[in-house]
Amino acid sequence: MRRRTIILPWAAGYGLARTLLALGTLGTLAFSDSATLFREVATVGQYPLCRGVTGAGAFCLVSPDHFEAVRWACCLILVVAASGWRPRFTAIPHAYVAFSVFTGISIPDGGDQVTWILTLLLVLVAVGDPRRWHWQPQQPQVSEGSRRGTWALIGVSAITLARIQMSVIYFQSCVAKLPHAEWADGSALYYWINNYAFGAPGWLRPALNMVAENPVGVAALTWGPLVLEIALAAALLMPQKVRWALLPAGMLFHLGIAVVMGLWSFAFAMWAGLLLLLTPYGHDPRLPRIRRKPTPQAEPERAAAEEPLEEPVHA
Template structure:
């Protein structure tokens, strides 16, 4: 008798077909979703751009500026509008440096979450403008960032861990008329949730196309592709670690198999919570491996940030609460090791000199009755 109830609890409850449109509209308009994930994505994207600019600041003119004529005429066939060429010209080093500095400042403001609704579109323009000056300096991460930043222009990226959130908590907001507030909130919710949907669709598109392309190669079908990825000289930041990894035959086969089939079935796996958790664990592990073994950290971090859009706010709150409790427990366990366990010094039994005389005089004054009354 309990088996149907158990299966009913295990499987998700599917709505009736006539309820689906109302549920979708309600999901889009009633509240913002993935607010923690969007805030985490903002921090990761800002950090990636800042790190990218900082590590290439010495070679910026050779890579994108006045000394980058080596990439022409390929870059001229990019088909971008002239606005991007004005932002990062190849014939004016001073203006190029100014735009480079502005891009770094925008990335910093984006990372800390200050006025993200205005900073995000400006960051998109300058980030795309820099990328269009060279068509060969790509690793996949900058491409996916440019695509998704276009969607994130209308997203609420500063709900958590941001200067905007801090300012909202400190300042008192004016109460708007009810109808105006409801309309504005509905539009903001719809725009932010639409950005989440578009980013999720982009992730699924990348994974499914990547899996289909992989299946066209015999190495991915027979389970040896992971080995060939580890022995490529251009993608070996830690050769000793790569050589250690490919020695485990079972690990090579399992990693190759999972990277193909989890990507191919990802749109279906995210529909049910247990399979979604398993798929995210495998995908996150895959991207960590790409960053560690292949050195493609901008791509890996960008994909990890986008993958976490499938994590609900309630799950974020539980993870943060668990992390906070774990930190408190660790601090409580470690604190006795650093506290001073020596007993406090006892007060001296006797005193001498002026201190003794003052003590005796004070005692006598207290003990002597007041005879002047």
């Protein structure tokens, strides 16, 4: 009988992605009151619409008089999910809140949709996570045997689906721009920077226009994102060292979008997606922590602890 191994997905890397997703939705709910989130949209109707599947959202289960109470209850769930406590128990409530926000608010953006999809997929990872906090290092539990291996396989499969989803998002984002003349001739970012609704804030616009009013500068601003998006779409076909190089580039790219266009919830969703797309399975980012300088005898043990754990699976 052959013996195979699979890397355990339960590490601080996927936990950081969960936290970013929760913080993005938390920002939307905490800094927007119910009158802003739920309003009438011309030709569509009063939100939440509560039609079909969307009627299962949290804001469809109560009257408008209780929207504020539900909003703050959702914020509490998101705070707990973002903290990393008991991912096995908080993953489903987190996904339900993400679904309720995406289907319930009157002005959702792409970040709300990405958040809902990724949180749903990460439920399959988190329900098999035995840790108290998703920041903790992986702890082997040999007593669980094949059951642990099954949950690990489900978790890795879910992260793989999330990676494919992110690749498709970046591919579609790049290809959808190409037929438009402004993107083809390199002038699109000039118009976006000066757009009344989504343009750069007043304090930043003069500096950006110094670049955008130069032919070479505006072409770089316009075509640079296209190159980065198609590279991220193809990241799964690249070696890991190239993915590491793409990670800070992608993070800065979405930070720029957030600063210029104000799409912060979108940035948090895409940062989480980039972590899932570009980091290895079972990655532990070694977040800063207070600890003593390790002794020479402890170095081999520390190196072994930092390697992704593998679970034997019999086939």
